[in-house]
Amino acid sequence: MLPASYLITCGILFIAGLFLGRFLNRCIHRLPDEFYVFPAWKKVFRQEKRLGQYPQTRWYHILPVIGTSQIVGRSPYSGRRIRRREPWLELLNGFLVVLTFLCMIPPEQWGGAEHATVVSSYWAKPIFDWKTLSPLFVWGRFLYFLFLVETLFVATFIDFDLWIIPDGSTFPAMIVGFLGQFLGVGFFLVPIWLQDPSMVEFSQQLFPMLSWWPVTGIMPQWVHYNHHWHALAVSTAGFIVGGGIVWSVRIIGHFVLKREAMGFGDVILMAMIGSFIGWQPVVVVFFLAPVMALCVIAVVTILRTLSLANFPKELPYGPYLSLATLVVIFGWNTLWPGLIRIFAVGPLLIAFAAMMLVFLVVTLWLLQILKRLIGIPEWEEEEGGWRSADQLHYHMGSKIDPQNDQWSHKNWSGLSTSRGKFHEQNWRGPCR
Numbered sequence: 001m002l003p004a005s006y007l008i009t010c011g012i013l014f015i016a017g018l019f020l021g022r023f024l025n026r027c028i029h030r031l032p033d034e035f036y037v038f039p040a041w042k043k044v045f046r047q048e049k050r051l052g053q054y055p056q057t058r059w060y061h062i063l064p065v066i067g068t069s070q071i072v073g074r075s076p077y078s079g080r081r082i083r084r085r086e087p088w089l090e091l092l093n094g095f096l097v098v099l100t101f102l103c104m105i106p107p108e109q110w111g112g113a114e115h116a117t118v119v120s121s122y123w124a125k126p127i128f129d130w131k132t133l134s135p136l137f138v139w140g141r142f143l144y145f146l147f148l149v150e151t152l153f154v155a156t157f158i159d160f161d162l163w164i165i166p167d168g169s170t171f172p173a174m175i176v177g178f179l180g181q182f183l184g185v186g187f188f189l190v191p192i193w194l195q196d197p198s199m200v201e202f203s204q205q206l207f208p209m210l211s212w213w214p215v216t217g218i219m220p221q222w223v224h225y226n227h228h229w230h231a232l233a234v235s236t237a238g239f240i241v242g243g244g245i246v247w248s249v250r251i252i253g254h255f256v257l258k259r260e261a262m263g264f265g266d267v268i269l270m271a272m273i274g275s276f277i278g279w280q281p282v283v284v285v286f287f288l289a290p291v292m293a294l295c296v297i298a299v300v301t302i303l304r305t306l307s308l309a310n311f312p313k314e315l316p317y318g319p320y321l322s323l324a325t326l327v328v329i330f331g332w333n334t335l336w337p338g339l340i341r342i343f344a345v346g347p348l349l350i351a352f353a354a355m356m357l358v359f360l361v362v363t364l365w366l367l368q369i370l371k372r373l374i375g376i377p378e379w380e381e382e383e384g385g386w387r388s389a390d391q392l393h394y395h396m397g398s399k400i401d402p403q404n405d406q407w408s409h410k411n412w413s414g415l416s417t418s419r420g421k422f423h424e425q426n427w428r429g430p431c432r
Contacts, residue, residue: 242274
């Protein structure tokens with residue numbers, strides 16, 4: 001039987017999640033309007049009062065779910081368009097807040113976190129004695145991961161709508177990731193480095209040039225004496241590895257496939273995720289994301305009885321990175337025991353990572369050669385092809401002179417930003 005105080009807390013958090021979901025809906029609508037972070041958030045908090053234009057306004061319109069469902073179409077408070085999905089997103093966010101609470105502070109340890117699904121561990125045991133931790137630490141850890149969950153919520157639905165992940169949805173969270181790790185000390189999932197001494201000795205026998213690698217200890221000794229700097233190092237390593245993996249795939253895809261493989265918004269998103277959870281979990285997120293995408297496509301295909309051929313050939317990848325992150329942080333205690341031996345092989349892990357990058361390049365290159373041999377075009381052209389009228393229209397639009405009686409306009413930078421070409425565009429000619 002669950003304690004009454006625990007159930008009451010879950011109910012309060014669910015209601016708070018509904019109200020927070022209404023605010024996140026506004027973030028999803030307004031954050032993509034600006035490339036720079038501060039103007040974007042200024043638009044989020046800006047209110048355009050238009051109550052005089054809507055005399056039918058009622059007090060319950062400000063309530064989440066119920067009120068939102070009554071003003072679908074156009075908000076009487078901000079004037080923005082209210083989508084039909086927004087009440088459902090508010091409801092979804094309420095459940096996410098409660099789920100985060102259940103995973104961080106389960107009912108078995110009300111007031112503690114001994115059996116939480118997100119436990120900092122270095123082998124199969126927790127690093128800290130959770131029974132001796134203060135409630136401030138436990139609740140701070142809950143709020144820390146809740147901030148990550150809400151950031152992923154916003155980034156996911158912006159990416160679904162526009163195929164971009166604006167910096168306004170990731171950079172503020174990235175700052176929270178670094179500061180939270182430094183101040184919270186124990187918010188990370190795994191220390192910065194783990195190794196099995198027997199595997200280190202084996203790697204030294206296999207590669208004599210690794211004889212300088214230290215064998216003693218499962219973790220580096222300085223981890224035990226510099227807790228704040230260790231936590232910051234975990235966040236920094238997660239930032240570098242998370243962003244570096246996607247950036248490597250982006251570069252390799254451009255080199256082999258001669259086109260953009262992943263957007264720069266995905267690079268920033270993975271770097272932000274890594275700053276929260278560390279480099280080992282973010283690697284798991286990267287390899288789990290394609291599985292999440294396949295599962296979602298399979299479910300949608302079954303529910304709608306569609307053919308996979310009807311799906312678009314390109315999909316936004318950010319939502320599946322976000323979904324994989326939720327699976328990792330909510331199921332970390334289940335995933336980690338099966339992953340320990342992979343991340344504890346010592347210096348061999350670095351060699352495995354280099355081999356996987358080489359394998360990716362060779363695989364993509366062989367796939368392109370195979371497609372050429374069997375006569376399959378590398379990329380399908382758009383229906384109708386590039387006609388002469390399109391060429392003339394393109395040149396006419398690219399030579400507009402603002403001094404020659406042409407209407408000036410401000411170009412939206414979101415598309416070029418998501419593709420990592422914003423600075424190149426400014427270098428060629430700044431947006432007006």
